[in-house]
Amino acid sequence: MAKAKIYLGNKNYSSWSLRGWLMLSMSGLAFDDVVIPLDQPDTTETILAYSPSGRVPVLVHGEVRIWDSLAIGEYLAEICPKAGLWPKARPTRAHARSVSAEMHAGFVPLRAALPMNVRRSFPGHEYSSEVQADINRITAIWRGCRKQYGEGGPFLFGGPGIADAMFAPVASRFRTYGIDLDETSTSYVKAIHGLTAMKRWSQAAKNEPMVNDRYEFD
Numbered sequence: 001m002a003k004a005k006i007y008l009g010n011k012n013y014s015s016w017s018l019r020g021w022l023m024l025s026m027s028g029l030a031f032d033d034v035v036i037p038l039d040q041p042d043t044t045e046t047i048l049a050y051s052p053s054g055r056v057p058v059l060v061h062g063e064v065r066i067w068d069s070l071a072i073g074e075y076l077a078e079i080c081p082k083a084g085l086w087p088k089a090r091p092t093r094a095h096a097r098s099v100s101a102e103m104h105a106g107f108v109p110l111r112a113a114l115p116m117n118v119r120r121s122f123p124g125h126e127y128s129s130e131v132q133a134d135i136n137r138i139t140a141i142w143r144g145c146r147k148q149y150g151e152g153g154p155f156l157f158g159g160p161g162i163a164d165a166m167f168a169p170v171a172s173r174f175r176t177y178g179i180d181l182d183e184t185s186t187s188y189v190k191a192i193h194g195l196t197a198m199k200r201w202s203q204a205a206k207n208e209p210m211v212n213d214r215y216e217f218d
């Protein structure tokens, strides 16, 4: 089968791309990645050549095409069962799927007010009480997972998996905006940034020449 290829938005700004790319890195599958710069006059047309939704990430693997981050995770968990992308025990897996779906579907105030900007730091950036409520819920999820399932390692369910990839862009945002966190969440943010794949992504984001003023606050 042809080598897997994932099409992404800017590594500095595209949080959904980071999720799909991290899952692919965790899967152990060999892959190439292609960045499509977002917010350019031809962006939509270029993405539509690969992704029917006009959104990235999109994973192409032989005949298979998957244009959604969580669906990419499900596909990889099926074809790379040894990677442990979901927890082994069914009840734990159900919990991991629930928190991943909650991230996938929610936290709109946080996502809108604190956009991902991997290479920058904006401490003291103001945000609303709705955003604080999202932060509170996310950190409650993290504390709950770490306490109940985190024994085998520093991630939500011990070893790294899909749920961590889903929350990695939030961990990045918490660093960028200097969000005050409890001890467990601070350690978790550190663990996410300690992943080799996360370090590679951050380096690539730093090296990217594209700047989008919509996500820069100075």
Ligand SMILES: N[C@@H](CCC(=O)N[C@@H](CS)C(=O)NCC(=O)O)C(=O)O
Pocket (backbone or CB within 6 Å): 009, 013, 014, 015, 016, 017, 038, 039, 043, 044, 054, 055, 056, 057, 067, 068, 069, 070, 104
């Ligand atoms: N539900 C999708 C969301 C993907 C998404 O919204 N991607 C953004 C980039 S982060 C996008 O493709 N935007 C297209 C554009 O800006 O033209 C997923 O989970 O992959």
